[in-house]
Amino acid sequence: MLAAGRESPMLRLTLGTQYLKRDDAGAAMRHLTRAVELDPDYSAAWQHLGRAFERASRPEEAASAWRRGIDAAERRGDAQAAKVMGVWLRRLERRSAAVEPPPAEGS
Secondary structure (H helix, E strand, C coil): CCCCCCCCHHHHHHHHHHHHHCCCHHHHHHHHHHHHHHCCCCHHHHHHHHHHHHHCCCHHHHHHHHHHHHHHHHHHCCHHHHHHHHHHHHHHHHHHHHHCCCCCCCC
16 A cells, blocks of 8 residues: 555554554554554554553653654544553653663762
8 A cells, every 4th residue: 555655643553553553663663653653642652652652662752652642642632642642651651761770879
């Protein structure tokens, strides 16, 4: 479909989620990034893009994707997607806080 020029956010989401299932976070990120470029309010694409970044050990980008996804979900009235991404974001933040070294004394 892409080769035929029939690109759409849903097609990119589908491709991205399939690559996630195959543990190919890099390919998933490419398709999911394109999905949110085509439709910045596509909360499902933001959800999966955050997961792809998380699997690629890129927590800051995962957090950013989920924050943007929460905003998109709230604009569209998709409360469930906003709630799910909020839970994932809080878990990610707790994990990140647990592995960060404490600040040096006098800082």
